[in-house]
Amino acid sequence: xxxxxxxxxxxxxxxxxxxxxxxxxxxxxxxxxxxxxxxxxxxxxxxxxxxxxxxxxxxxxxxxxxxxxxxxxxxxxxxxxxxxxxxxxxxxxxxxxxxxxxxxxxxxxxxxxxxxxxxxxxxxxxxxxxxxxxxxxxxxxxxxxxxxxxxxxxxxxxxxxxxxxxxxxxxxxxxxxxxxxxxxxxxxxxxxxxxxxxxxxxxxxxxxxxxxxxxxxxxxxxxxxxxxxxxxxxxxxxxxxxxxxxxxxxxxxxxxxxxxxxxxxxxxxxxxxxxxxxxxxxxxxxxxxxxxxxxxxxxxxxxxxxxxxxxxxxxxxxxxxxxxxxxxxxxxxxxxxxxxxxxxxxxxxxxxxxxxxxxxxxxxxxxxxxxxxxxxxxxxxxxxxxxxxxxxxxxxxxxxxxxxxxxxxxxxxxxxxxxxxxxxxxxxxxxxxxxx
Amino acid sequence: xxxxxxxxxxxxxxxxxxxxxxxxxxxxxxxxxxxxxxxxxxxxxxxxxxxxxxxxxxxxxxxxxxxxxxxxxxxxxxxxxxxxxxxxxxxxxxxxxxxxxxxxxxxxxxxxxxxxxxxxxxxxxxxxxxxxxxxxxxxxxxxxxxxxxxxxxxxxxxxxxxxxxxxxxxxxxxxxxxxxxxxxxxxxxxxxxxxxxxxxxxxxxxxxxxxxxxxxxxxxxxxxxxxxxxxxxxxxxxxxxxxxxxxxxxxxxxxxxxxxxxxxxxxxxxxxxxxxxxxxxxxxxxxxxxxxxxxxxx
Numbered sequence: 169x170x171x172x173x174x175x176x177x178x179x180x181x182x183x184x185x186x187x188x189x190x191x192x193x194x195x196x197x198x199x200x201x202x203x204x205x206x207x208x209x210x211x212x213x214x215x216x217x218x219x220x221x222x223x224x225x226x227x228x229x230x231x232x233x234x235x236x237x238x239x240x241x242x243x244x245x246x247x248x249x250x251x252x253x254x255x256x257x258x259x260x261x262x263x264x265x266x267x268x269x270x271x272x273x274x275x276x277x278x279x280x281x282x283x284x285x286x287x288x289x290x291x292x293x294x295x296x297x298x299x300x301x302x303x304x305x306x307x308x309x310x311x312x313x314x315x316x317x318x319x320x321x322x323x324x325x326x327x328x329x330x331x332x333x334x335x336x337x338x339x340x341x342x343x344x345x346x347x348x349x350x351x352x353x354x355x356x357x358x359x360x361x362x363x364x365x366x367x368x369x370x371x372x373x374x375x376x377x378x379x380x381x382x383x384x385x386x387x388x389x390x391x392x393x394x395x396x397x398x399x400x401x402x403x404x405x406x407x408x409x410x411x412x413x414x415x416x417x418x419x420x421x422x423x424x425x426x427x428x429x430x431x432x433x434x435x436x437x438x439x440x441x442x443x444x445x446x447x448x449x450x451x452x453x454x455x456x457x458x459x460x461x462x463x464x465x466x467x468x469x470x471x472x473x474x475x476x477x478x479x480x481x482x483x484x485x486x487x488x489x490x491x492x493x494x495x496x497x498x499x500x501x502x503x504x505x506x507x508x509x510x511x512x513x514x515x516x517x518x519x520x521x522x523x524x525x526x527x528x529x530x531x532x533x534x535x536x537x538x539x540x541x542x543x544x545x546x547x548x549x550x551x552x553x554x555x556x557x558x559x560x561x562x563x564x565x566x567x568x569x570x571x572x573x574x575x576x577x578x579x580x581x582x583x584x585x586x587x588x589x590x591x592x593x594x595x596x597x598x599x600x601x602x603x604x
Numbered sequence: 605x606x607x608x609x610x611x612x613x614x615x616x617x618x619x620x621x622x623x624x625x626x627x628x629x630x631x632x633x634x635x636x637x638x639x640x641x642x643x644x645x646x647x648x649x650x651x652x653x654x655x656x657x658x659x660x661x662x663x664x665x666x667x668x669x670x671x672x673x674x675x676x677x678x679x680x681x682x683x684x685x686x687x688x689x690x691x692x693x694x695x696x697x698x699x700x701x702x703x704x705x706x707x708x709x710x711x712x713x714x715x716x717x718x719x720x721x722x723x724x725x726x727x728x729x730x731x732x733x734x735x736x737x738x739x740x741x742x743x744x745x746x747x748x749x750x751x752x753x754x755x756x757x758x759x760x761x762x763x764x765x766x767x768x769x770x771x772x773x774x775x776x777x778x779x780x781x782x783x784x785x786x787x788x789x790x791x792x793x794x795x796x797x798x799x800x801x802x803x804x805x806x807x808x809x810x811x812x813x814x815x816x817x818x819x820x821x822x823x824x825x826x827x828x829x830x831x832x833x834x835x836x837x838x839x840x841x842x843x844x845x846x847x848x849x850x851x852x853x854x855x856x857x858x859x860x861x862x863x864x865x866x867x868x869x870x871x872x873x874x875x876x877x878x879x880x881x882x883x884x885x886x887x888x889x890x891x892x893x894x895x896x897x898x899x900x901x902x
Contacts, residue, residue: 242720399871400875402816402825405875406875429819430814
């Protein structure tokens with residue numbers, strides 16, 4: 169009995185010790201809060217340049233059981249690779265950049281996202297990643313108070329508007345709303361004008377934004393919009409039968425789809441099995457190369473096109489793509505589109521740090537001030553972008569269209585680049601297409 | 605009419621799978637008085653092992669499935685031995701909390717193993733159809749129904765007719781009396797977890813036959829078995845079958861007809877239907893339709 173009690177006391181002491189270690193100030197791994205939070209003269213842990221100081225950037229991502237972990241893990245890996253390359257090229261203003269020490273898994277849940285932000289905020293200069301729209305909105309007011317800028321890792325149309333971003337959020341690429349318009353313009357050019365359009369997706373900033381774009385496009389072109397088929401990830405709804413039934417019943421010529429990869433294959437495959445012949449225009453997160461191993465592979469080849477802001481990792485010929493392939497090496501076959509998203513969306517935060525360093529103001533206030541008028545070079549992966557301008561100027565109105573291709577290394581081939589169209593070009597972008 | 609039959613058959617397929625998942629919960633609960641929240645993670649690992657044995661090892665699908673079931677059974681028995689056996693004698697709530705911890709460990713393991721991709725089972729059904737009495741049905745729905753019901757029947761027969769099954773039932777009734785009769789209760793606990801693991805592995809394969817494959821988060825589908833076990837009775841293996849089928853068909857019919865006939869209810873109403881049925885049943889029979897009525901002496 170006494171032995172048991174002793175073991176329990178030891179176990180309790182161990183647990184308390186672990187909790188204390190987890191909650192206590194992180195004095196070994198990084199800086200403590202000071203006037204220049206997130207910047208130290210000491211080198212980064214495992215520094216590439218031991219003579220450099222260190223800039224700490226936070227990462228709030230979905231790294232275990234959240235709905236976007238499949239994209240977020242390679243995305244986070246890409247950011248580490250991106251800044252390793254930056255460090256290997258000498259760093260920024262005499263500092264290496266660390267995006268590992270303050271990485272936290274918030275599982276796409278606003279509450280842990282907010283808690284993790286509060287935990288790491290004293291020690292970071294900015295957020296290299298805050299994954300998701302509702303999660304980012306949950307911390308936006310705090311970010312404003314703290315002068316912390318961040319990269320959103322979501323493509324909600326609201327991120328193109330200063331009223332929504334408070335000048336703190338640095339998105340790259342187009343919004344889901346604009347993506348729908350571009351893809352439907354392309355559909356007209358390649359397959360003729362559809363007589364009807366339906367949207368299927370998750371409600372909110374992702375599927376809802378894409379559906380709003382489809383509706384706006386249909387209105388502008390006097391095409392019948394058959395509605396938004398709302399669904400949810402398979403862990404919630406079990407299967408996509410309801411969505412398949414509604415898509416098939418709609419008889420639409422074109423379907424704008426904004427769900428996860430497994431759900432995409434199920435909806436496209438199930439619809440094709442029910443003799444549906446409309447074209448599916450899939451948003452960026454709808455694709456995974458492994459879908460070509462599923463029973464829906466043939467249906468995907470027949471009916472599905474993937475709409476993306478930049479060319480895929482294998483086929484892209486920009487300097488950014490060459491750098492990504494070099495960083496990945498043999499890991500190319502084991503990653504997905506999350507990697508290119510993480511890499512390409514890191515350019516704005518790098519540019520902001522460089523601008524602040526050039527001004528001799530490598531502080532939160534200095535980095536925030538650098539955002540207005542900041543021009544970002546994406547090494548050819550995207551057109552140059554200037555922040556701090558109104559939405560109509562900021563928004564990207566072109567895309568890349570790809571199609572499933574079992575003969576390609578990435579299981580998809582680029583069909584067209586620099587795709588845009590009259591509706592996307594003429595759209596007057598005065599407010600977010602949907603609330604976040 | 606054709607649409608109605610197709611919808612009912614889809615419901616049978618998914619409902620039988622829910623019932624199979626529920627059997628795993630029930631077996632562990634009967635033996636240990638603990639609701640095993642690690643079950644969803646065991647299920648997704650069953651999907652992973654089926655895929656691994658099929659595509660990496662190169663086994664034919666019919667051999668990959670039992671190999672995956674054995675793998676998950678061994679893993680489940682290990683979990684019981686390491687994490688649950690020390691909890692014997694502790695309150696069931698504390699033990700249930702330990703299963704939550706086991707769930708997260710196994711879930712992270714599933715993420716590590718599956719990675720960022722979607723996995724497929726290599727099953728022979730895919731999106732193939734078969735025409736039965738003039739109605740085109742998906743083969744996978746029929747396969748799910750047959751495989752799940754046969755597996756549940758085998759488990760029920762094992763529990764009823766074998767000596768080990770008798771020992772498990774005795775343990776479920778009263779652990780101390782069972783020990784006095786020479787039943788090795790610890791071994792019964794381990795065996796309960798192993799059988800639950802095997803059924804979870806099989807259910808994982810059935811869930812994994814979806815046209816889009818599965819991702820690690822698909823594990824959470826297993827939580828849909830909770831209304832089934834409440835409806836069928838937390839301690840009734842037999843009760844899982846009608847409960848699972850009832851919930852599966854109700855869900856499927858809602859998916860098919862609600863968007864057309866009651867669109868004002870909004871999207872994804874089918875997700876709520878199992879819980880509505882559960883609440884209605886609990887109001888009338890708090891111990892479920894086939895569960896044992898609890899009598900407490902005051």
